[in-house]
Amino acid sequence: MSVHKSKGLEFQTVVGIGIENQSFFNSADVERSVFFVMISRAKERLFLTCCRQRPRPPFYGKRWDETRVAHREFLTYGHIQDVPFG
Numbered sequence: 415m416s417v418h419k420s421k422g423l424e425f426q427t428v429v430g431i432g433i434e435n436q437s438f439f440n441s442a443d444v445e446r447s448v449f450f451v452m453i454s455r456a457k458e459r460l461f462l463t464c465c466r467q468r469p470r471p472p473f474y475g476k477r478w479d480e481t482r483v484a485h486r487e488f489l490t491y492g493h494i495q496d497v498p499f500g
Contacts, residue, residue, distance in 0.1 A: 417452045428456035433464045433489055434482040449488050462492045 430452055438445040453460055464484040471478075 417448050420455050421451050423455060424457050425455050426457050427459040427461070428452065429461045429463070431463050432468070432482075433462045433485050434468075435485050436468075436479045436482055438485065446487075449491070453491055460492050462489055464489065 430449075438449075440448075453462075465482055467480055468482050469480055
């Protein structure tokens with residue numbers, strides 16, 4: 415489900431995948447607002463993931479940065495365990 419479709423709903427567990435600088439394209443204020451909607455949907459558990467490398471999907475023709483950097487600001491909104499900021 416997209417973050418936009420989740421607005422107004424609540425879930426026991428929310429998983430945010432790909433919380434990396436390369437995953438956010440709008441202005442910082444817009445991205446911060448959308449991210450807040452996502453994390454505020456979690457009633458009990460919030461999991462945020464990131465990686466150092468994300469291979470380009472097959473047949474994806476647009477720009478794609480395989481090397482990834484954790485989005486420090488957004489990851490600090492959750493309880494962080496063993497996150498290697500790179």
